[in-house]
Amino acid sequence: xxxxxxxxxxxxxxxxxxxxxxxxxxxxxxxxxxxxxxxxxxxxxxxxxxxxxxxxxxxxxxxxxxxxxxxxxxxxxxxxxxxxxxxxxxxxxxxxxxxxxxxxxxxxxxxxxxxxxxxxxxxxxxxxxxxxxxxxxxxxxxxxxxxxxxxxxxxxxxxxxxxxxxxxxxxxxxxxxxxxxxxxxxxxxxxxxxxxxxxxxxxxxxxxxxxxxxxxxxxxxxxxxxxxxxxxxxxxxxxxxxxxxxxxxxxx
Amino acid sequence: xxxxxxxxxxxxxxxxxxxxxxxxxxxxxxxxxxxxxxxxxxxxxxxxxxxxxxxxxxxxxxxxxxxxxxxxxxxxxxxxxxxxxxxxxxxxxxxxxxxxxxxxxxxxxxxxxxxxxxxxxxxxxxxxxxxxxxxxxxxxxxxxxxxxxxxxxxxxxxxxxxxxxxxxxxxxxxxxxxxxxxxxxxxxxxxxxxxxxxxxxxxxxxxxxxxxxxxxxxxxxxxxxxxxxxxxxxxxxxxxxxxxxxxxxxxx
Numbered sequence: 369x370x371x372x373x374x375x376x377x378x379x380x381x382x383x384x385x386x387x388x389x390x391x392x393x394x395x396x397x398x399x400x401x402x403x404x405x406x407x408x409x410x411x412x413x414x415x416x417x418x419x420x421x422x423x424x425x426x427x428x429x430x431x432x433x434x435x436x437x438x439x440x441x442x443x444x445x446x447x448x449x450x451x452x453x454x455x456x457x458x459x460x461x462x463x464x465x466x467x468x469x470x471x472x473x474x475x476x477x478x479x480x481x482x483x484x485x486x487x488x489x490x491x492x493x494x495x496x497x498x499x500x501x502x503x504x505x506x507x508x509x510x511x512x513x514x515x516x517x518x519x520x521x522x523x524x525x526x527x528x529x530x531x532x533x534x535x536x537x538x539x540x541x542x543x544x545x546x547x548x549x550x551x552x553x554x555x556x557x558x559x560x561x562x563x564x565x566x567x568x569x570x571x572x573x574x575x576x577x578x579x580x581x582x583x584x585x586x587x588x589x590x591x592x593x594x595x596x597x598x599x600x601x602x603x604x605x606x607x608x609x610x611x612x613x614x615x616x617x618x619x620x
Numbered sequence: 621x622x623x624x625x626x627x628x629x630x631x632x633x634x635x636x637x638x639x640x641x642x643x644x645x646x647x648x649x650x651x652x653x654x655x656x657x658x659x660x661x662x663x664x665x666x667x668x669x670x671x672x673x674x675x676x677x678x679x680x681x682x683x684x685x686x687x688x689x690x691x692x693x694x695x696x697x698x699x700x701x702x703x704x705x706x707x708x709x710x711x712x713x714x715x716x717x718x719x720x721x722x723x724x725x726x727x728x729x730x731x732x733x734x735x736x737x738x739x740x741x742x743x744x745x746x747x748x749x750x751x752x753x754x755x756x757x758x759x760x761x762x763x764x765x766x767x768x769x770x771x772x773x774x775x776x777x778x779x780x781x782x783x784x785x786x787x788x789x790x791x792x793x794x795x796x797x798x799x800x801x802x803x804x805x806x807x808x809x810x811x812x813x814x815x816x817x818x819x820x821x822x823x824x825x826x827x828x829x830x831x832x833x834x835x836x837x838x839x840x841x842x843x844x845x846x847x848x849x850x851x852x853x854x855x856x857x858x859x860x861x862x863x864x865x866x867x868x869x870x871x872x
Contacts, residue, residue, distance in 0.1 A: 480732065484854045487852065487853060487854060488857050490844050491840075491844050492842075492844075521844070555868045588864070589867075590743050591744050591871065592744075593745065600768075601860070602739060604736075605736055605740050605857055605859075608860050608861050609860050612864065612865070613868075615807075615841075616807045
C-alpha cells in the first residue's frame, strides 16, 4: 500500500515549485523508465504494480495495486510503473556554446511545443537549449512524457536569456539568429556551423529586448499567397525546418 | 436567449457523426470567424454576446449572454462569438494531383498533429491533403481552432488511401514518397516538383498495405548518436522538414 506521504509527494510533483524543492520529477511507463535507466539517470523511487527483481536494485521499490497507481498517475491510461527521478543539475558555461548550434527559447508557453523541440534537438544532435525563465518547465509531467528519453540527452538551461545572449554577442563569428517575416530566406542565407537560433513565444514572437540582440534575421519563405490570417507555422515545426536547414548546409 | 434546440445542435457538433449529418462545424472567436468571412466561407448561424450590424447580414444572427456562450463553447476561455459554418464539399480528382506536391496521411490520430500539418501545408502552398478514413477529423473543433483559416485554403480529402495511391502509381513520373529509417537522406535525394508524401501514424508509422505502394523511400538523417529510445520526431515536425526540403529543391 502507498503511504499518504508518498501519495502527497507524487501529487505535488505536478507543480514546478515542489519539483524544484524535492529536486525530483515523474516519469511514467515501462518504456520511459527503462530508457532513463539505460541512460544511467539516478532514480529515487520506483512504484509499480509488478515486482521486478532487476529494477528493485536500482531504486527504492514500492509495489502497489493498480487502483492505487491509477490514482497518482498523471496519464489518461495508467501505466504499470511510475518513477521518481532526480532532476539533473548542470550549469551553462556560455563559452561552451561558441562551437555549436544551439536553440534559444524566448517565452515558449505550451508544454507540448517544448517537448517537440527537445525531441527534434536530440534528433539533430543539438546539445543545449537555453530558455528564458518564463518558458514552460521541461520537468512538467506532460513535457517529460512527450520527450521520452530525449530530455536526458539535451541540456535545457533556464537562464536570464537577455544577459546570456549579450555575453554571446561579445564573440566574433557567432551569430544570434531570429525568425522574422521580412528576414532572409533560410534557403538563400549562409547558415554557420555555430550560432544560437532564437524562437519566440507562440502568440507574440520574439520579445523586443531579445530582438535587439539578433544579429541575423532569417525567415522560412511562405508560398501561401499572402493570406495573412492563416499565415503561421507551429513553433515546433518552424524550429524543425530551420534546424534541418542548418544541418543540411553544415553537416549533411 | 438560446433555444434548447440550438444548444443541442452546437453540442452535437463535437461529434463527427452529427457534423456530417448537419454538414456544419463550429468556429470560435472573432479572429477565426472574420478570417472565414474574408474567405467567403458560407456561415449558417452566428451566436455572439455583442450585436454587430455588419455580421448580422452574413448569417442568422443570435445574440446571447456571456454565460450562455460560456456553456456551449468548446474553448477553455470562452470567445465572444461562435459561428456554425458549412462544411465545404469538394471531390478529389486523382489526376489533379499529378502536377503538384501533396501530402497523404495514413492514420494520423492526434487532432493537434493534423491541425499543425494543415497549417504548414497552407504555408508552403500545398493544396491537397489526402487522408485515410481512420485519420482524425479535420472539422473536429480542436483542429478547426488549431488551423485557423488555413483549413479553408487546403483541401482535406478523406479517401480509401490504398486505392487512391494505386491510381496514382499508374502514372509515370509521379513518385509516392515515404519516410523510413533506412531511406535515402532527403538532403541527398532528388525531390521532384510533383509527388505524394505519405506520413504515417504517430506510433505505428506507415501501414503495410500503404508501404507496398511507396516508390521512393526517404529519411530525415538523425544525428542523435543512435540512442534508439529517444529517436523520433513529432509527425508534424517531420512533415514540415520534408516539405520544406521539397520546396527548397524545387521552388525556392
